[in-house]
Amino acid sequence: MTGNPRWQVIPVKLSQAQFEEFVLPHLSTGRRGPRPALTLHKTFNYILQVLYMGCQWKMLPIERNAKGLPEIHYTRIYRSFRRWQAEGCIDAIFAGSVSRLHDDSLLDLTVVHGDGTTTAAKKGGDNLGYSGHKHLKGDKVVPFCDRHCNVIAPFVSAPGNRNESPLLREALPKLTAMARAIGADLQGAIVSLDGVYDCRANRRAIFNRGMAPNIPENPRGRKTPKRGHKRRFDPAIFEERFRTIERVFAWEDKFRRLLLRFERISEVHYAFKTLAYTMINLRHDC
Structure with missing residues (x-):
């Protein structure tokens, strides 16, 4: 996987053909009023x-333009982005990228890796909290990816002061719903997670969906080993997390708008993050 340079190229601009194939079918277009001054392709690339x-x-x-004036005002681009976000077009584009990966047999769902990431918010806004572990005020998301660094489920968002462990039980239904939507089978899949997710409720939630957890036991300050049988744990699969989900987070940092959260409205920030994950999934075709 690391030997192929195509794995490292994340698109930041789409051609006309790529836009019409991957994006245009999921966008809402106006049916009334004058014709827009700029094509949807150029607006999306902006x-x-x-x-x-x-x-x-x-x-x-x-x-x-020919008169030396800007071909469009930036507020019109922003309004188009907010309209597509409010109407669910951004989420539909992401779901379409996952479906395309499944149709092209590029998904490896034998192992599903998940983790949380926290983004600092310097300007304030909604859905924020102070994380004592990271020593910053921001929000966090919990996404899932397959063994080939493809993001396969819409992330779950929460303020930065919330513990990640309960968020897993909110994220699993989105994972199974996406698998159902694309026709994938998660029965028998291994869910690899960090030790912070080690609890009985999380393991039960994974088992109830026909999957197997691969989570290291969290000692939680114990001086002696916990009584009872040892949990199933494969260190090799756990080590693979750092070559998958952590790589996805590194690719996400390529988009500078996501390094820090400057949007006061959380839906705008999450729409940008969803677009970044979509571009990561489209690296195979673009």
Whole structure:
């Protein structure tokens, strides 16, 4: 996997053909009013440019028309992005990328890796909390990926002061719902997680969905080993997490808009994050 350079190329711009194949079927288009001054393809690429560069909307480098004026005002691009986010188009584009991976037999769901990541919020906003472990105020998400670093489920978001362990029980239904939607079978799959998710409720939730947990036992300050039989744990699969889910987080940092959260509205930030995960999934075709 690491020997193929194509695995490392994350697209930050789509061609016309790629846009019409992967994005346009999931976008809502206006049926009334005058024709837009800019094509949907260019508008979407401007949104990807904001995501990649991390600049403010008003600092977005917009091309000039024949009269030497910007071909579109940045507020119109922002309004298009908010409309697509509110109507569920961004989530539909992500779901379409997962379905495309399954149709092309690029998903390996024998092992599913999951973990949480926290983003600092410097400007405040909603859905935030202070994380004493990270020593920052922000929010966290819990995504899942397969063995080939493909993000396969919509993430679960929460304030930064919430423990990640209960979030897993909120994220698992989204994982199984996505598998059902694309026609994938998760029966017998191994769910590899960090020791922070080690609890009876999480293990039961995984077992009840026909999957097997691979979670190291958390000593929780015990001086002697816990009584009872040892939990099933494969160190090799656990070590694989650092080459999959941690790599996804590193690829996510390529999009500078996600290094710090500057959006006060959490839905806008999560829409950007969903687009970043979509681009990671589209690296096979773009």
